[in-house]
Amino acid sequence: MTRITSVDVVDVRFPTSLTADGSDAMNKDGDYSAAYVVLHTDDPELRGHGFTFTIGRGNDLCVAAAEQRARPLVGRDVDELAADLGGVYRDLQSDSQLRWLGPDKGVVHLALAAVMNAAWDLAARRAGKPLWRFLSDLSPTELVDAADLRYLSDVLTRDEAIELLAARQEGRAERIAELEQSGYPCYTTSAGWLGYSDDKLRRLCEEAVAAGYRHVKLKVGADLADDIRRCGIAREVIGPEGHLMIDANQVWDVPEAIEWVGHLASFDPLWIEEPTSPDDVLGHAAIRKAVAPVGVASGEHGMNRVLFKQMFQAEALDYCQLDAARLGSVNEVLAVYLMAAKFGVPVCPHAGGVGLCELVQHLSVFDYVAVSASLDNRVTEYVDHLHEHFVDACVVRAGAYVLPTAPGYSAELRASSLAEFEFPGGRYWSGGQRAAVVA
Amino acid sequence: MTRITSVDVVDVRFPTSLTADGSDAMNKDGDYSAAYVVLHTDDPELRGHGFTFTIGRGNDLCVAAAEQRARPLVGRDVDELAADLGGVYRDLQSDSQLRWLGPDKGVVHLALAAVMNAAWDLAARRAGKPLWRFLSDLSPTELVDAADLRYLSDVLTRDEAIELLAARQEGRAERIAELEQSGYPCYTTSAGWLGYSDDKLRRLCEEAVAAGYRHVKLKVGADLADDIRRCGIAREVIGPEGHLMIDANQVWDVPEAIEWVGHLASFDPLWIEEPTSPDDVLGHAAIRKAVAPVGVASGEHGMNRVLFKQMFQAEALDYCQLDAARLGSVNEVLAVYLMAAKFGVPVCPHAGGVGLCELVQHLSVFDYVAVSASLDNRVTEYVDHLHEHFVDACVVRAGAYVLPTAPGYSAELRASSLAEFEFPGGRYWSGGQRAAVVA
Known part of the structure; x- marks a missing residue:
């Protein structure tokens, strides 16, 4: 049996504001960043990686939120998790105290995305497949069980969703x-x-x-x-x-x-x-x-x-x-x-x-x-x-x-990118010449 | 001249889950909490107080976000702030990096509410009026200058808003x-x-x-x-x-x-x-x-x-x-x-x-x-x-x-409530008997 043994969440920021990469009418000086989640297991060859994307300040909020979101995963059996990613999602999502801060939006939802992205990565790696193939190999019912259909039944019922997927099996x-x-x-x-x-x-x-x-x-x-x-x-x-x-x-x-x-x-x-x-x-x-x-x-x-x-x-x-x-x-x-x-x-x-x-x-x-x-x-x-x-x-x-x-x-x-761009401790950010960018 | 000298943001949590106060079909066990902001000035008699409300876990995220939101206020002249609360709001809101985490929703928006609530409290205290009277004494144009009308002009223009308020001056x-x-x-x-x-x-x-x-x-x-x-x-x-x-x-x-x-x-x-x-x-x-x-x-x-x-x-x-x-x-x-x-x-x-x-x-x-x-x-x-x-x-x-x-x-x-219910350091939460609630 393989279990999730620990979770690391890393604040990673790239200094994209220096070159105006990513500049637009609303976002003039973003430092493209990730709240990066790693799910470790007791198999040293098997980890799950996921992230949410931000543009700088506040990435630390997503990191802190992802740490809270991911806590219930520690100790979980990886096979069980991979077999019921819908259940895992609903379990994390149902924390009513964190839900209050959304619901389903903003920092706590970005954090849920980061953590569940790592869970899906873990499941696909466990299966030895790229995610697109892992998903494509699931049955219509398995896919719909994984999907979050709450609040959608006025436009799409579970049965309709299964039928829709079943109709696309051919070819x-x-x-x-x-x-x-x-x-x-x-x-x-x-x-x-x-x-x-x-x-x-x-x-x-x-x-x-x-x-x-x-x-x-x-x-x-x-x-x-x-x-x-x-x-x-x-x-x-x-x-x-x-x-x-x-x-x-x-x-x-x-x-x-x-x-x-x-x-x-x-x-x-x-x-x-x-x-x-x-x-x-x-x-x-x-x-x-x-x-x-x-x-x-x-x-x-x-x-x-x-x-x-x-x-x-x-x-x-x-x-x-x-x-x-x-x-x-x-x-x-x-x-x-x-x-x-x-x-x-x-x-x-x-x-x-x-x-x-x-x-x-x-x-x-x-x-x-x-x-x-x-x-x-x-x-x-x-x-x-x-x-x-x-x-x-x-x-x-x-x-x-x-x-x-x-x-x-x-x-x-x-690993080399993390060592360079982890914020604020990585080599790039802790170097004196970049301290001014951070404010 | 009076300036804002510092900002305190306090994580305050009340153990309401113990009595089922506040229980409903979605939220069964909330601990009613506040991310509580105090704007200090160099006048020891003048402070601004505001908060956002949460139901427990994640209140720390709002505290951290409010600290970031409030940072630009330190050093500001209180008279200038009180005379242009619309400008202050737009200034804090326009942080494009924090905006990415919403926009205008979730943790960063709750934090903006907490900080600006404190700014309004400060302005009303400065004027020696309860907030309702402070607002009622503003002219239609001053009120509309303070209001966030962005993205609303398809249903309400600035001129319409001023007219609407002017029509209610009488009586x-x-x-x-x-x-x-x-x-x-x-x-x-x-x-x-x-x-x-x-x-x-x-x-x-x-x-x-x-x-x-x-x-x-x-x-x-x-x-x-x-x-x-x-x-x-x-x-x-x-x-x-x-x-x-x-x-x-x-x-x-x-x-x-x-x-x-x-x-x-x-x-x-x-x-x-x-x-x-x-x-x-x-x-x-x-x-x-x-x-x-x-x-x-x-x-x-x-x-x-x-x-x-x-x-x-x-x-x-x-x-x-x-x-x-x-x-x-x-x-x-x-x-x-x-x-x-x-x-x-x-x-x-x-x-x-x-x-x-x-x-x-x-x-x-x-x-x-x-x-x-x-x-x-x-x-x-x-x-x-x-x-x-x-x-x-x-x-x-x-x-x-x-x-x-x-x-x-x-x-x-x-002050006595803060001393008791600040989380996790207040007397209530640091007492051994309550450590179990926190998990």
Whole structure:
């Protein structure tokens, strides 16, 4: 019998604010960070790794919350845990005192995501499979048992969910073979950070096209004249056939969003992303109606399944951008994928940050194999930074994620990276020259 | 010139789980707690006190977050702060790294509430006025400058808000005089906690009626047969003219809520409170349609103004139960009151917990004096526990809050209570006999 013997939660921060990587109209100076969870077992070869993603200050709050969330796992039998990840999730989630601080949102929910991501990594490693295959090999009933369907029965019952998955059983081997051949399509955000100069923007767009990307995303929303100029550059480089996406990172009120997007519509954007508060279901619905044929995309700050349920009910989204480290891990992600499939909304997961690309590649592949069985209008985000810190870093080739083969959820950070960027004790942060950044 | 010299944030927990005070279908064993903020100034007679309310574990997360939130206040001039509480709020709120952990929800938002509650207390004390009068003496423009209207302009513009307040200027002195005479009407939840026996329930309902209450609230949702029996007892005691409210504390999915409330409708409840997830705007709207004439009430877990905006847009609520320590202090509370007034929804604030009654009495009085100018369908919650820990405890007489007269927001905890219940170092918690509760 193998047991979980201890939990480490590490505060890891990368000084991305120094280069304006990740800069947008709302978030000008983030230091991309992770509250990183390691579940140790009495088998020295078997650990589980997971994290949630933050942009700096407050990462310590997620670390402290993850320590509290993970406490009930210590001493648990790994086989039992792997066989009932739905039960484990509900057990951790049901702590009513921590629930009060959400419920199902904010720091305590990010922490739940970190801990359960580690539990899923552990289970997939135990099975010797990459997470996408581990999930794809579960039966419809097993998947639905793992999914968090609470508060969703007005749009999706347990039986409907099982039927939906059962109907997609056929053709799975073919779909896996197809993705093993061609990868899962992705787009790049690396070109369009707001802090980049026009020259750098043009060069990065050109590089993206040369690397096989058909989609390019720009940050907008700080200054309209800048946005018009930058969209012009990008559209010129990618040509009329390329897809241009724009992302406002929540800076607008609803009327402002409609007006501003109107000024950029001539550049034919595929979608406007996060036009307003991520909580504003009815606002997104109003914007979507007003800016069509420009699509509306949102979800990286989508706090939980209840928000996504309403986004689908209100027909507020053309693209669902769930986040693998903000939703309550695979358990809640599954629920959102199931609802999206029922409502016919393509899921294009949010990625970037620290390690989100590593996670969402598994989710996208699983979606195609077992849930939506479609690639139409689907493209997963890719950002080309910080991958060097991961043991099983994702690989992108010709604008597509190469299917991961290593067991687990690709979430393990390198020991050398932890030694360098643990906050505040790692070599980088404890070095005198960086103390000023921390304040 | 008076400056803020330092900030203390204290973890205070009361062992309410021992007596089942506060027990309901979702929260069975809360230890009512506060992350308690004290802003010290270089005037030893002048401090600001504020808090957010939690039910135990995780209160430490709010303490740590409040320490981070409050940091920019140290060194600020108190007069400048008191003259621009909107600017102070926006300054603290705009920390983009902490914002990522919400935005405007969960632990970082609870912490913002605690800190800004202390800032408002400080400003009102500085002016020598109870908060309700401090607010009532501000001009419409000053109030709107303090309110957080971001993301709300599709339903309420700045100009509309100013007009709305200006239209209620007349008659303020009369309304104040009226409340000074009769108090602000309240109802009691003290009778109906789920953990109480039938005999205790009957006795407490009888005491409530004898004390002048016309409303009684029961917790429901754990067991239907129990609910039917308990509602029968309460209705029998309060008579057909009394108002019975029922509160499910989020335990149901939407279809289940509709069915369960149907079984209790014959007891003629005034409202069903928190029938489902507090995030489910469209769910509340569906329930409201289905259970009428039973009203729908929600808001104690209403995370922010954007949620309430949608609740109003979707006609999801008959009663808005905003929470003074979950919304971002008076700044965000103001926005919700303004929207409620525009949409004609009565605000009946959530109270109880630790010190929430002390806070919301000010808000209710202010609402009548300056915003809604109406008492129709309005009744503010009152729970009769933990008041002994407050220096300026609220006073209830004949079913109404007596208007507070002491300067400030009534949020100051007694030094003796802090010494006893600070966690984990206070006398109560560090005593050997209680160590087991903490785990």
